[in-house]
Amino acid sequence: MEIKVRGIHKAFGSFPALGGVDLDIASGELVALLGPSGSGKTTLLRVIAGLEFPDRGAIVFGEEDMAGRPIRERRVGFVFQHYALFKHMTVLDNVAFGLRVRERRERPPEALIRERARELLELVQLGGLDQRYPAQLSGGQRQRVALARALAIEPRVLLLDEPFGALDAKVRKDLRRWLRQLHDKTGVTTIFVTHDQEEALELADRVVVMNRGRIEQVGTTDEVYEQPATPFVFDFLGNTNVLPGEVRGREVYVDGQDTPIVTASLHGSGPVDVYVRPGDLRVTEPGAPGFDAVIRSTQRTGPILRCEAVTASGQAIEIEVPHLHYDTQTLRPQQHVRLRLNQFSVFPRQTRNRDGTLPDVVPNAPAEYRARGRA
Amino acid sequence: MSAIVRSRTRTVIPGFGLTLGYTLLYLSLLVLIPLAGVFVHAAGLGAEGYWHVVSSPRVLAALKLSFGAALAGAAINAVFGPLIAWVFVRYEFPGKRFFDAVIDLPFALPTAVAGIALTALYAGNGWIGQYLEPLGIKVAYTPLGIIIACTFIGLPFVVRTVQPVLQDAEKELEEAAASLGANRWQTVTRVILPTVLPAALTGFALAFARAVGEYGSVIFIAGNLPMVSEIAPLLIIIKLEEFDYAGATAVASAMLILSFALLLVINGLQAWARRRHAHVR
Numbered sequence: 001m002e003i004k005v006r007g008i009h010k011a012f013g014s015f016p017a018l019g020g021v022d023l024d025i026a027s028g029e030l031v032a033l034l035g036p037s038g039s040g041k042t043t044l045l046r047v048i049a050g051l052e053f054p055d056r057g058a059i060v061f062g063e064e065d066m067a068g069r070p071i072r073e074r075r076v077g078f079v080f081q082h083y084a085l086f087k088h089m090t091v092l093d094n095v096a097f098g099l100r101v102r103e104r105r106e107r108p109p110e111a112l113i114r115e116r117a118r119e120l121l122e123l124v125q126l127g128g129l130d131q132r133y134p135a136q137l138s139g140g141q142r143q144r145v146a147l148a149r150a151l152a153i154e155p156r157v158l159l160l161d162e163p164f165g166a167l168d169a170k171v172r173k174d175l176r177r178w179l180r181q182l183h184d185k186t187g188v189t190t191i192f193v194t195h196d197q198e199e200a201l202e203l204a205d206r207v208v209v210m211n212r213g214r215i216e217q218v219g220t221t222d223e224v225y226e227q228p229a230t231p232f233v234f235d236f237l238g239n240t241n242v243l244p245g246e247v248r249g250r251e252v253y254v255d256g257q258d259t260p261i262v263t264a265s266l267h268g269s270g271p272v273d274v275y276v277r278p279g280d281l282r283v284t285e286p287g288a289p290g291f292d293a294v295i296r297s298t299q300r301t302g303p304i305l306r307c308e309a310v311t312a313s314g315q316a317i318e319i320e321v322p323h324l325h326y327d328t329q330t331l332r333p334q335q336h337v338r339l340r341l342n343q344f345s346v347f348p349r350q351t352r353n354r355d356g357t358l359p360d361v362v363p364n365a366p367a368e369y370r371a372r373g374r375a
Numbered sequence: 376m377s378a379i380v381r382s383r384t385r386t387v388i389p390g391f392g393l394t395l396g397y398t399l400l401y402l403s404l405l406v407l408i409p410l411a412g413v414f415v416h417a418a419g420l421g422a423e424g425y426w427h428v429v430s431s432p433r434v435l436a437a438l439k440l441s442f443g444a445a446l447a448g449a450a451i452n453a454v455f456g457p458l459i460a461w462v463f464v465r466y467e468f469p470g471k472r473f474f475d476a477v478i479d480l481p482f483a484l485p486t487a488v489a490g491i492a493l494t495a496l497y498a499g500n501g502w503i504g505q506y507l508e509p510l511g512i513k514v515a516y517t518p519l520g521i522i523i524a525c526t527f528i529g530l531p532f533v534v535r536t537v538q539p540v541l542q543d544a545e546k547e548l549e550e551a552a553a554s555l556g557a558n559r560w561q562t563v564t565r566v567i568l569p570t571v572l573p574a575a576l577t578g579f580a581l582a583f584a585r586a587v588g589e590y591g592s593v594i595f596i597a598g599n600l601p602m603v604s605e606i607a608p609l610l611i612i613i614k615l616e617e618f619d620y621a622g623a624t625a626v627a628s629a630m631l632i633l634s635f636a637l638l639l640v641i642n643g644l645q646a647w648a649r650r651r652h653a654h655v656r
Binding site: 082 | 548552556558561570572
């Protein structure tokens with residue numbers, strides 16, 4: 001089912017959770033809503049589901065405007081972070097719930113309901129556990145029951161709110177891969193919320209990066225990672241070094257150096273910020289395009305060597321290289337090195353701390369909203 | 376060998392022997408010994424004498440009334456208590472804190488005060504009684520009045536046991552049910568009620584236990600007509616006043632046995648309900 005989100009505004013008291021959101025989702029797509037706590041991603045998901053109602057705007061499923069319709073009439077499958085399974089029911093009864101509450105004339109016969117529920121449990125690889133109670137399952141199993149329960153109503157769209165948030169790292173990774181396979185098998189239009197950029201980038205066809213109730217960028221993993229539209233997107237998708245730079249004519253200079261790193265810039269002259277990831281910095285020969293730095297300390301974390309360094313202008317930066325890389329020889333404390341930038345983004349200079357650093361929780365968010373952000 | 380045994384019984388929580396000792400001592404001094412005393416005293420009658428006292432029509436009627444009214448009151452509370460708890464947990468309204476505090480009044484009010492107040496209200500010339508009387512409904516000085524008193528004192532037990540459970544049952548459960556297409560009625564009957572059932576049963580048991588032994592608030596509204604509105608605790612007092620100690624303890628022991636049996640049944644029910652959601656989360 002194709003979904004169109006048009007000009008959605010939603011405020012909790014005086015806190016604007018969504019400030020005009022437009023989004024198109026194609027039928028059969030797997031989309032991630034990615035953003036920090038308080039960015040409005042969960043609110044957007046709940047508005048699409050019908051668990052919250054927008055102050056303004058339209059939610060269109062296919063051709064139908066759903067904005068005023070309650071969740072019950074939307075036929076959406078919703079999966080909660082903490083599963084929300086019915087504890088007093090067996091796994092089978094949980095999955096069958098959506099079919100059993102249908103009106104009599106639409107309800108399949110009981111035998112068919114059971115068969116359908118068993119099929120779904122096979123699909124989520126929980127065959128044989130149908131008589132267990134939720135309390136007897138592990139977290140990963142519970143989340144798969146929740147998924148089967150949501151799929152039982154043949155939803156027009158599947159919505160998942162931080163579906164792996166309550167699971168440990170290993171299970172999360174397995175489930176992620178498994179969800180991708182399941183989506184490819186069933187082809188249900190799926191939207192999921194996450195604050196984990198790795199999860200979003202690995203799982204989704206397209207990623208919607210949100211910040212402060214607005215969409216910053218929509219794109220494929222490659223697009224948002226390699227051509228971030230805003231400093232926020234760059235910063236949120238991974239570790240970031242921000243270096244002072246300057247555009248003169250069509251050339252970009254970084255950190256007060258006199259060898260330009262770009263010679264065909266489209267930016268207007270003036271001060272800029274050069275955003276570069278620690279892993280995109282490499283040692284080069286003196287005088288080459290780049291900048292100078294002094295290594296302060298190095299630390300080996302697993303397969304990666306992480307260095308802290310200070311540039312000529314006094315900016316602290318981080319460098320990451322695979323520990324077998326030939327640069328590791330040079331990267332010793334107190335060494336002076338010339339660094340080149342493999343890949344980077346140039347943005348007009350901003351006052352930092354506005355979008356640059358991420359607030360953990362938006363300060364004037366109401367308590368309920370904040371509690372949800374933390375969960 | 377002994378070292379191995381020792382290390383096996385070691386636990387992180389200290390003081391098992393000490394605390395268990397105290398527990399047993401307190402239980403014995405405060406509960407077991409006085410109760411045993413009841414039975415010992417009653418035994419003075421001999422089996423035949425005991426049966427004679429307990430099976431006399433007046434005693435039987437009083438026991439029936441006491442247990443019947445207590446069960447009825449607890450049942451009424453088991454229905455409306457969760458409803459009240461639901462309102463307090465789910466909705467915001469002006470004066471909520473005030474009403475929430477009012478729920479506890481039956482806990483705190485001296486029972487005689489409650490009894491007199493209820494009697495004044497429901498008597499033929501009382502605020503409420505004057506409207507019921509013309510309809511042919513007599514409340515004060517009838518078993519109906521006793522049921523009302525039992526309901527009054529049992530209410531906080533049910534509300535206070537159900538409230539935290541409702542609070543814990545995430546709003547998400549209701550949202551999940553709605554997303555699956557359940558209407559309000561189906562959500563309440565299939566999801567919410569089963570969730571609060573064990574707590575409601577606990578509240579029911581507590582309310583019942585309290586109401587069976589209730590004296591102060593009941594005797595005023597009961598009217599205390601032998602065979603009609605005379606409760607068992609009152610009968611015990613009457614026997615005591617007649618210096619019939621053995622008879623009094625016989626009635627008391629009958630109450631004890633009946634209460635114990637009923638509480639066992641309720642406990643079994645609770646265990647059954649709880650087993651279905653064995654652990655939290």
